[in-house]
Amino acid sequence: MQFDEIISVGGNCDAAHHVRRYFKIEKSMPMDWLIVPFDALISMCNDNFRDFIRLDRLTLWNGTRHAIQCAKRGIVYQHDFPRDAEALVMIDDIAGVFADVKAKYARRIERLQDACRPGRSILFVRSWREILHTAPDYPDYCIRGVPDYQFAELLDALRHCFPETSFKVLFVNYGAQSIDDRQALFADVRNCGDITDWTGSKGGWDEIFARFDIRLSETAPVAKLSVAR
Template sequence: MAGKLGIGIITYNRKDILLETIQNIFRFTKVPFDFVVADDGSSDGTQKTLKEMRITCVTGDNRGIAWNRNRAIWYLKNERKCDNIIIFEDDCKPVEFGWEQQWIDALESFGHINYMPEITIEIDNDISSGSGTAVDPYIAPMHQALCVGYHAKALDYVGFLDVRFKKYGEEHVEHTHRFLRAGYGGLPQYLTPERGQVYYLRGGLSVMPSESHGDHEIASYNQRVHEEIKKDPIYRSPWRTDEQMFLFREEINSSLNRPSTNNDFEDKEFDSIISLGGDHRSSLFVESFFHKTGPDLFGQFVTPFHTLISLFETNFEHLLSTVCLYGYYDALRCRETLLIYHKNINNIAEPAERVGNFVSNIDDTRKNYHSLIEKMDSACDGSKKVLFVRDWRDSYLYAGSHRPEGSNTADFQRLIKAISARYPNLDFKVLFVNFGSSAKADPRMLFYNTDVPDICEVEREQEAWNQMFRNLNISCRIQD
């Protein structure tokens, strides 16, 4: 019995053609399937339209075909656990009911299969043998990517498209060569995989006229890249660096059905909005939207979630501890508390000098922090309504994103209890930003995931926070 089917489309600025392809996939596909669209940062309203249609879309900035095809493959293979994966380009569509059965049979037999349109047969006509069916596929040397099939077991050995390729050109060819080297999808020549013969299917699909996004200069660059990497190890991840991994993971996570807005609470107008930090920019985002809203205590340092709880539980006892201070990027970290101080070092380069400067100014810094704590206590005197805001990120300059699936779950309830113990008469809520699939277990909790990766321009992230506050309809009464 064949495994689970997944179908994806990769697209860029072809909304009208894309919609026709989507319609035909749902119209002509007989076998149940999982579905996703990978959009490479279109600017023609594609994402808005897909959202209105409730179609799952993995998207991000425009990064080229290799990156975008990896989005679709990863989603279907790793998130939806599909065995047989078929990826369409947006200008290729099914036109016969039950078209997918030949593809499923071919993937179960060969692990990798490509589509050969009738126009290619007419123009090139370099098929060496075969009839274009799953039992007897065409065998030909050329490489096309209008519709490509991958079996999950073959992907386990071959991996993803190489993201060293830019924009358009060679990325699918090189990927197919690796399938041949691994023994899938054709007749390999192991010393010269570029001369291998590839398996193709015909029929059941049609190609639509479309405007090319190709660029000769980029294509030439990609040819050089292909030549340089053609003997690299077969398996490739969909990223090359840690930063790319974080970015890719965030794009995938943003496509999943995580909670976004909880609009089921009534108290949307607050007397004060107080940042509890997370990322070092969290307080700035809050202040930018609401203006001067509360004491900026947590904008002075970065604190891990468990340390945040401890500060409230111990009356901020260990704040400004000088036990084992050391340089951390362009800040200082305390090994005892894991607090990271980034506003108290006066741009001093040498870690030892930073520590010395921090310690020599500790009295003035302590007075400043004590004043900010008093201001927070005054804002939370029990006669007001307060919204605390906590972002997931709690490492200085962390190149990460929303809380990854499988990471330790923050103790939200313990934080609620700690705040409540310090301010027993306070009417408050805590907005937790970008904590993934977490859901509220207390009416004082509110969760929201922004829809942009954290590795992006500050202005773009600020707008995502602004949109969050607008979506939640949060306002602040007092602006002094």
């Protein structure tokens, strides 16, 4: 399957990491480095990405300074605000840097909308992870269930947001869940024994991309895989 763009839509940074690594993509999209709950993604698409980030909605994640979160949608911003020597968010600096953060996401949203302009072919990649990583959960590959109707709702929201764009969504690590829709692909990452950190199994992600023969148009082919197809 060949696409003009391959774009991560969360839930965590691992999807963006492997999309960018495997397909040698350098440009950032809005949801690459965020934690994006499934229903938040649906809401943003239905709203055409309006109010993507607002100062009056920002709060501390679970009441701690480990991250900043959107009080309305639950989106977690891990990498956007200054941190102190203990890697805790410096809350006094949030308002001061917010204008730059908002401008950054405005650029990324514009980039997303341009990438998904009419007539183009897009693969959105959605991973099950919607959690703030901590060391004990690095090797955790439990399946997070999503109601079947939400998969259909997301596809409808993407059709609403990009009505003249051809797309598919690759849903990763949702176990036996699936829906009868040609625009939805489902696959689980096979643990190839190479998990060392939050990125999960490199070999497992490579196997998925190879299994579906996913390619970017007008680019050089990716490096030959050493994993079983």
